[in-house]
Amino acid sequence: MTTRVRDHSAVKEGSTRATNSSKSARPTETVKCLMQRIDRQYAGLLGALAILIVVLSFTAPHFVTLRNATNILQSVSFLGIISLGMTLVIVAAEIDISVGSAMSLYSALLGVLVTHHRWPILAAAFAVIALGALVGAGAGYVRHRFNVPSFIVTLALLSTLAGFAQYLTNASPIAITSGTFAKLGGGTIHDVPIPLLFFLGLFIVFWFVAEKTTFGRSVYAVGGNAEAALIAGLSLRRVRILVFTMTGLLSAVSAILLSSLIGSGNSGIGTGAEFQVIAAVIVGGTSLFGGRGKMTGTLLGVVFIGVLTNGMVLLGANQYLQQVAQGLIILAAVLVSETLRGGGRWHHRSRHETETPVPNVVVNTADA
Amino acid sequence: MERAATGQAVLAVQDLAKYYPGTTALNGVSLMVHAGEVRALLGKNGAGKSTLVKILSGVEQPDRGKVLVDGRPATLSVPAKAREEGIVTVHQDLGILPDLSIAENLFLGRRNPLGVVRQGTRTQAAKRLLARVGSDLDPRARAGELSPHNQQLVAIARALGDEPRVLILDEPTSALHSSEVDRLLELVRALAAEGTAIIYISHRLDEIPRVANSVTVLRDGRHIATTPWDETDIDTVVAQMLGRTLERESARPNPTDDATARPEALTLRDVTTTKLRRFNLTVHRGEIVGLWGMPGCGRSEVFRVCFGLRKGHKGVVTVNGEPLKRHNPAARIRAAMGFSPDDRKRDGLVSGMSVAENLVLACPKKVSRWGVISPRRQRRLAQTEVERLGIKTASLRVSVGALSGGNQQKVVVGRWLASSSRVLLLDEPTKGVDVGAKAELYRVLRDLRESGLAVLVAPTEVEELFTACDRILVMRDGLVVLETTPTRTTPETLMAVAMGRD
Numbered sequence: 001m002t003t004r005v006r007d008h009s010a011v012k013e014g015s016t017r018a019t020n021s022s023k024s025a026r027p028t029e030t031v032k033c034l035m036q037r038i039d040r041q042y043a044g045l046l047g048a049l050a051i052l053i054v055v056l057s058f059t060a061p062h063f064v065t066l067r068n069a070t071n072i073l074q075s076v077s078f079l080g081i082i083s084l085g086m087t088l089v090i091v092a093a094e095i096d097i098s099v100g101s102a103m104s105l106y107s108a109l110l111g112v113l114v115t116h117h118r119w120p121i122l123a124a125a126f127a128v129i130a131l132g133a134l135v136g137a138g139a140g141y142v143r144h145r146f147n148v149p150s151f152i153v154t155l156a157l158l159s160t161l162a163g164f165a166q167y168l169t170n171a172s173p174i175a176i177t178s179g180t181f182a183k184l185g186g187g188t189i190h191d192v193p194i195p196l197l198f199f200l201g202l203f204i205v206f207w208f209v210a211e212k213t214t215f216g217r218s219v220y221a222v223g224g225n226a227e228a229a230l231i232a233g234l235s236l237r238r239v240r241i242l243v244f245t246m247t248g249l250l251s252a253v254s255a256i257l258l259s260s261l262i263g264s265g266n267s268g269i270g271t272g273a274e275f276q277v278i279a280a281v282i283v284g285g286t287s288l289f290g291g292r293g294k295m296t297g298t299l300l301g302v303v304f305i306g307v308l309t310n311g312m313v314l315l316g317a318n319q320y321l322q323q324v325a326q327g328l329i330i331l332a333a334v335l336v337s338e339t340l341r342g343g344g345r346w347h348h349r350s351r352h353e354t355e356t357p358v359p360n361v362v363v364n365t366a367d368a
Numbered sequence: 369m370e371r372a373a374t375g376q377a378v379l380a381v382q383d384l385a386k387y388y389p390g391t392t393a394l395n396g397v398s399l400m401v402h403a404g405e406v407r408a409l410l411g412k413n414g415a416g417k418s419t420l421v422k423i424l425s426g427v428e429q430p431d432r433g434k435v436l437v438d439g440r441p442a443t444l445s446v447p448a449k450a451r452e453e454g455i456v457t458v459h460q461d462l463g464i465l466p467d468l469s470i471a472e473n474l475f476l477g478r479r480n481p482l483g484v485v486r487q488g489t490r491t492q493a494a495k496r497l498l499a500r501v502g503s504d505l506d507p508r509a510r511a512g513e514l515s516p517h518n519q520q521l522v523a524i525a526r527a528l529g530d531e532p533r534v535l536i537l538d539e540p541t542s543a544l545h546s547s548e549v550d551r552l553l554e555l556v557r558a559l560a561a562e563g564t565a566i567i568y569i570s571h572r573l574d575e576i577p578r579v580a581n582s583v584t585v586l587r588d589g590r591h592i593a594t595t596p597w598d599e600t601d602i603d604t605v606v607a608q609m610l611g612r613t614l615e616r617e618s619a620r621p622n623p624t625d626d627a628t629a630r631p632e633a634l635t636l637r638d639v640t641t642t643k644l645r646r647f648n649l650t651v652h653r654g655e656i657v658g659l660w661g662m663p664g665c666g667r668s669e670v671f672r673v674c675f676g677l678r679k680g681h682k683g684v685v686t687v688n689g690e691p692l693k694r695h696n697p698a699a700r701i702r703a704a705m706g707f708s709p710d711d712r713k714r715d716g717l718v719s720g721m722s723v724a725e726n727l728v729l730a731c732p733k734k735v736s737r738w739g740v741i742s743p744r745r746q747r748r749l750a751q752t753e754v755e756r757l758g759i760k761t762a763s764l765r766v767s768v769g770a771l772s773g774g775n776q777q778k779v780v781v782g783r784w785l786a787s788s789s790r791v792l793l794l795d796e797p798t799k800g801v802d803v804g805a806k807a808e809l810y811r812v813l814r815d816l817r818e819s820g821l822a823v824l825v826a827p828t829e830v831e832e833l834f835t836a837c838d839r840i841l842v843m844r845d846g847l848v849v850l851e852t853t854p855t856r857t858t859p860e861t862l863m864a865v866a867m868g869r870d
Contacts, residue, residue, distance in 0.1 A: 212740055212741055213736070213739050213740050213741060214732035214733075214735075214736045214739050214740075214741055215739060217725065217729075217732070217741065218732070220718070220720070220721065221718045221721065221729060224718040224719065224720045224721060225714075225715075225717065225718045225719065227714060227715045228714075228715055228716055228717055228718050228729075229718065229729075230677075230697055231675070231677070231697050231707055231709060231715055231716065232697075232701075232729040232730040232783065233697050233698040233700075233701035233702075233730050234698075234729070235698060291718065291720045292720050
């Protein structure tokens with residue numbers, strides 16, 4: 001770090017620092033250096049988050065309280081957990097829009113197993129997680145084997161899983177009565193909500209996988225350039241199956257935590273979750289075209305959406321208008337971070353989108 | 369044909385120039401084509417043919433010079449404008465939309481006052497156009513189901529619908545069988561007889577005398593010669609295309625040691641696909657074999673078969689004495705093969721990743737333990753290759769997309785050296801690579817030859833075969849038609865053989 005700082009001051013010497021004494025300059029250089037390490041791409045998001053927090057702290061009652069902060073962090077944890085897996089899915093140039101339905105099904109199934117069939121909670125939870133992983137792996141397999149766009153595969157899954165959830169429960173919640181189980185989603189350890197601990201723990205795991213392992217790298221390579229990854233001997237099948245396995249598995253984990261919080265197996269628990277999860281990942285700077293994105297970005301994106309939702313609730317906004325505002329603000333956040341990053345990405349990277357053929361659209365550009 | 373040299377030129381190109389960053393694609397080219405004339409346009413890769421065609425068809429704008437049609441200056445700002453001016457191009461990829469009917473393809477993009485299409489009228493109009501190319505295809509048939517020959521006819525018919533004064537045909541026969549070629553050449557002559565000026569581009573030299581009245585040769589963006597076909601011949605034209613051959617490099621391949629006596633590293637036995645016919649090839653350890661041929665000869669297919677990217681071929685691929693059963697790149701890499709594809713941007717590099725990450729991409733096991741990457745090992749391995757190949761990069765962490773073409777190519781080659789490949793397949797490794805980097809790349813290959821590395825390389829320029837290769841194979845129509853060594857042949861011979869001389 002020290003050498004880095006020295007390098008920097010050497011470069012800047014004579015211009016900005018000419019009038020400063022070296023003592024006062026050193027901390028600012030360190031800050032600059034830190035800022036660069038944070039990566040320019042998060043500047044927009046961090047800025048937007050800061051503005052949002054400042055605005056809310058002046059306008060929303062009780063926004064700046066420890067209790068509310070804890071509240072926000074607890075409530076984002078459920079979808080935050082899934083967005084970690086979703087980041088890998090999107091980096092691999094895939095998409096999974098079935099996570100909301102998956103949550104609903106696994107919550108419903110947990111209720112049915114525990115309450116109707118008297119399964120021990122631990123056994124039921126493991127069964128549900130295993131099923132989640134299996135369904136995800138299946139989706140990844142179908143996507144790869146039959147070269148179906150993952151949007152289509154998970155669209156089909158979205159309907160199937162949601163329907164199955166409703167069928168299992170007749171669309172009514174099944175109470176899960178267990179004191180210990182309730183603590184999982186609603187309890188705290190040293191005032192830290194347990195779901196947040198799950199989220200942070202999984203964040204570290206996924207950050208490690210994405211940044212430090214050969215598997216993580218192969219996800220980036222396959223998403224960045226599938227043909228090149230294939231020629232380099234990487235297994236597209238392995239990457240595709242595993243990333244969907246992760247969203248499936250994390251959907252189940254999230255569903256279990258959320259069921260615990262509300263004390264029931266509920267087939268409506270995941271409604272709209274896919275929107276929030278994908279939005280958090282995209283706001284966090286991950287490219288929908290694949291190959292780019294970071295777990296830290298997703299973490300910031302999750303917090304951003306959590307703060308936004310919380311602020312609007314505190315402001316007492318009409319809940320339908322909340323949805324409108326959420327959509328628009330997410331669009332704005334993405335546009336701002338794109339502009340700061342130099343833009344153009346959506347155009348020049350579109351070639352690498354997927355190798356699945358895009359339906360022919362009859363547009364004669366020549367006549368334009 | 370008599371009209372060819374008389375009267376005003378239909379197309380006059382005057383002093384056309386086009387510069388791209390770092391290269392001059394066209395450097396003051398002038399030429400004239402008359403009504404009823406079929407003009408062959410020849411030149412090796414990078415001679416400026418495609419730039420000229422792009423300018424004439426309105427895809428690119430020239431930096432200097434102008435184009436006259438029937439003596440009037442033509443504005444060629446966009447392709448539609450070029451067509452209005454009477455210059456119509458049938459590109460090599462034809463631009464046929466497979467899911468539309470023939471009739472829809474024929475009238476694609478045509479302005480229609482009401483936006484309403486009358487099926488009956490359109491079918492009739494389509495029939496008339498198809499009749500002009502001597503075809504009685506049903507206009508309602510799906511274009512995607514047509515044979516390459518019929519697709520070519522549809523593309524030409526569509527061009528005729530624009531009433532061209534100048535018709536440019538870019539490699540119209542590259543996808544056709546020989547009997548179809550005859551019919552197409554006949555059609556081209558007939559169209560010329562109706563008074564259209566035709567520019568005909570082909571790599572098959574044997575076709576040229578059968579269809580063209582005259583030939584224009586470009587080289588390095590310059591106009592070299594325009595000659596009536598009666599006054600020239602294939603050897604002269606090839607010599608014009610190549611120019612004064614570079615002084616032969618001093619680095620003669622392994623003169624003392626016969627590599628063919630060593631063990632075989634890579635063999636293909638009777639490999640047959642849609643593009644290859646019982647293809648045989650052997651590369652020995654410590655040998656560099658050059659594969660030469662015109663685009664479409666099946667050269668890229670050989671590489672795809674070798675590297676397991678071409679499913680469903682017949683025949684046997686053997687590496688270091690072991691016949692390979694599984695055909696996928698991962699299995700080939702396990703057999704110590706490496707492949708640098710001809711389009712390295714599209715198929716070779718992951719542009720969002722760093723130089724180091726790209727270098728170690730094919731050998732994750734070497735830089736990791738239990739699946740966890742060791743930054744130290746990665747750096748060391750990447751650094752070795754950066755030094756060995758002389759890759760010029762600010763650091764190992766720079767995004768690979770920021771490097772120059774030559775250095776990007778070195779990264780692709782370095783990746784295979786990093787993963788200890790014993791057989792290297794290089795498809796046009798010097799495409800878009802500057803002279804210095806090119807020489808360096810071949811120097812490294814020659815050095816590695818001493819350690820037993822086997823290389824199969826398909827160069828972009830015929831001269832490259834003489835700087836590095838021990839043996840040269842010339843391909844045509846999916847077959848090896850000539851096997852020779854650099855000492856026994858000349859670039860002119862290789863060019864002529866590849867283009868169809870026996």
